[in-house]
Amino acid sequence: MHEGFTLWFTGLSGAGKSTLAQRIATHLRARDYKVEVLDGDEVRTNLSKGLGFSKEDRDTNIRRIGYVAKLLSRNGVVAITAAISPYREIRDEVRASIPNFVEVFVKCPLEELVRRDVKGLYKRALAGEIQGFTGVSDPYEEPLNPEVTVETDRETAEESTRKILRCLAAKGLIAETDLPPA
């Protein structure tokens, strides 16, 4: 039986939060950890339908994700969240409510995100077709002291994944023997 914890990804749309969340989940599930991924979109469907993207609604959405992550992780589950979570204050509020909280800042410069633009959202946001788009027309507050920072414009997904897993092992939240081979 493993100890539960919350692995909280934060970063701009397209930075790689969901990709890394899924990679970590796959790695840990294969080693018999119980894992739930609370993805931004899935959570909006199941917990926050009707909420918009005002600061207040974003905060409410993040608090709900935090509540569910808390319930899961205090029962031995690895809760991995992958919502933009742009506001520092609410992330810190959630941090304060969860004993084993590990924040991962998925860092990627805006220019690179605009270049990738997998979903075509940045183009529309820059053209003014989407209002309140984080990083373009809505604020994103970088974490001041995250447990891990990954830079997805400079690292491969494999490198970032390894970095995160090493942090979890250093904190004693996963076993050293559960790290990927070097």
Added chain:
Amino acid sequence: MHEGFTLWFTGLSGAGKSTLAQRIATHLRARDYKVEVLDGDEVRTNLSKGLGFSKEDRDTNIRRIGYVAKLLSRNGVVAITAAISPYREIRDEVRASIPNFVEVFVKCPLEELVRRDVKGLYKRALAGEIQGFTGVSDPYEEPLNPEVTVETDRETAEESTRKILRCLAAKGLIAETDLPPA
């Protein structure tokens, strides 16, 4: 490691859902089960602030509780819910989404609830001061085929608790050795 399941209480306000939920939780925690109680009021604060008591809002509230109960119980946790959950269709929708779902109908005649009226709500509802109060001015649809029915006007809380635990043991969700002594 125990198997997770969802114990879903349904019944009118004041019938005894929260009391029985807490008794079951206490009994199982003392026997090393992981247990979370999702009480109606707590959930409204953490997941459903802003929702009212229209049919649509009540349904949304119940779906959210169901989503969280599903996440917990598929990870080995006993999720106990204690919301009125007045509509059969939504309870059955939740049932369909959760593998180990046990519905407990907490049955108590309205006259008895009005007599008890611990929170003074029935008096106010009958006086027309509260609109849309389940059982008075809003519908309550009894379960057609719940796994357990407890009748809190005729049974002691201890008897009802035992009945529910026996049902869980009969389904193999708790061990026979975890039943209270006869």
